[in-house]
Amino acid sequence: MxxxxxxxxxxxxxxxxxxxxxxxxxxxxxxxxxxxxxxxxxxxxxxxxxxxxxxxxxxxxxxxxxxxxxxxxxxxxxxxxxxxxxxxxxxxxxxxxxxxxxxxxxxxxxxxxxxxxxxxxxxxxxxxxxxxxxxxxxxxxxxxxxxxxxxxxxxxxxxxxxxxxxxxxxxxxxxxxxPGDDPIEFYINVLADKTGSLIAAATQGGAIFSNAPAEYVEPLRLYGEKVGVAFQLLDDVIDLSAKPEETGKVPGTDLRAGVPTMPYLLLKTETDAASAALAVQIDEGVARIADGEDPAILDQPLAELRDHVVTQKTLELARTWTRDAIDALAPLPKGTVREALTRFAESLADRSS
Missing domain, CATH: 1.10.600.10 (Farnesyl Diphosphate Synthase)
Structure with missing residues (x-):
């Protein structure tokens, strides 16, 4: 190779x-x-x-x-x-x-x-x-x-x-x-640390070590971290895609492995009976897969989760983080770099549309 x-x-x-x-x-x-x-x-x-x-x-x-x-x-x-x-x-x-x-x-x-x-x-x-x-x-x-x-x-x-x-x-x-942690806030913090921190290091590092004006560094750090969170939230939506030939992944790969994603976490906050029943189905399916059963047992529950309002809410949350990332660029001078960073953030959101 x-x-x-x-x-x-x-x-x-x-x-x-x-x-x-x-x-x-x-x-x-x-x-x-x-x-x-x-x-x-x-x-x-x-x-x-x-x-x-x-x-x-x-x-x-x-x-x-x-x-x-x-x-x-x-x-x-x-x-x-x-x-x-x-x-x-x-x-x-x-x-x-x-x-x-x-x-x-x-x-x-x-x-x-x-x-x-x-x-x-x-x-x-x-x-x-x-x-x-x-x-x-x-x-x-x-x-x-x-x-x-x-x-x-x-x-x-x-x-x-x-x-x-x-x-x-x-x-x-x-x-x-x-106990005592808010699951949604906890998950966002995990995304910020696991993905946002390294992207933020890249966006600020390029400015720091090229001797760009110091006042650009913090806006670029904020931009990178917020873009990283948005990226992972969009991955949570893509993870449920019904088109594995486009995503390269079996739908629900993360959830089948017992890794919580934002649609699942939001589902757990819903109070209607249908949402509660779906959450139980997913939990039971994950436990059964861990015990060796065929991961296909979650096909139908995950299809329901894909079409549930919480997946659309996740997409909207990702777009909010994208907008916040773009807003963080306001202190930068108008020009090709700022425009490219803006369009890059927007292109991330387009991945799930």
Missing amino acids: TSSPAAPGSRLASRLGFSDRVFIGRAARRVADQIEAGLDLVENGLAEDLRVADSVADAASRYLYEAGGKRIRPVLALLTAQLGEGNIPAVIDIAKALEMTHLGSLYHDDVMDGADRRRGVPAAHAVWGNSVAILTGDILFSRASQLMSRYGDRAIRLQADTFERLVMGQLHETVGAQ
Whole structure:
């Protein structure tokens, strides 16, 4: 398996949301060209930086990188860097470090979730076993920290703070809401930690390490975190899609595995008898699947959940977070970067329409 920055699908136009709908007009295309040039540097750098002398560690470390991926975090870092000095070496290294952190988290997540596949290939733990997969994730985290350490205390703190939030988000998802916690608020916080924190690190990191004006950093952090939450809420809707050929997932994959999603959590707050009965059906089905029964026993209840008002409410909630993300960009100057970030957020919402 090999990777090339010039391979089909590795260009900006193929990245989620970064298409002609995002970069409109001649000036925007010039920015897009800069991001594509930066992505080439990131891809080439990752191919080199992920190499390990040990043969097993080398193959495992490059496994998910070579399987592909959208590189959304590097793209966002490169985009916000255009508010400063652009694709300078610090920005390229920060973009690589954040992508390594993301990749490392995938190795760990797949072990914890027992996932069979990732990016169209068998999950790393299915190839090498849980221990090697976990240790490979650790290697990627260490390589990311090495890159960040080149840029002093601020970079180290950004990496450490983001990594802590990733871990806490996974921990809270694993143990679940505790007595006294509001389940909806708890779940939003998990999404903010698990997904929003790393996207926020990318959007603010691009500005910080390109020497963009300091007053842009906090708005970009807020934007990234809110976009991350919106992204995951929309995934909850997509998870129930009746068109697996379009989503690439069996409908209700997360719920069948016992992972709560926002439609399910909102269903539990409904007070009518039909909603309560549906929630019981889902709970009983999840328990039976955990005991070894065919996951297909939840086909009908999940179809009902897909058509329930709570799924539409989840979509509306995601769009609220999207609007809030766009509103956070108000302090930024009007221009191609702000417009592209706005259109990117809007393109996320379009995924479920």
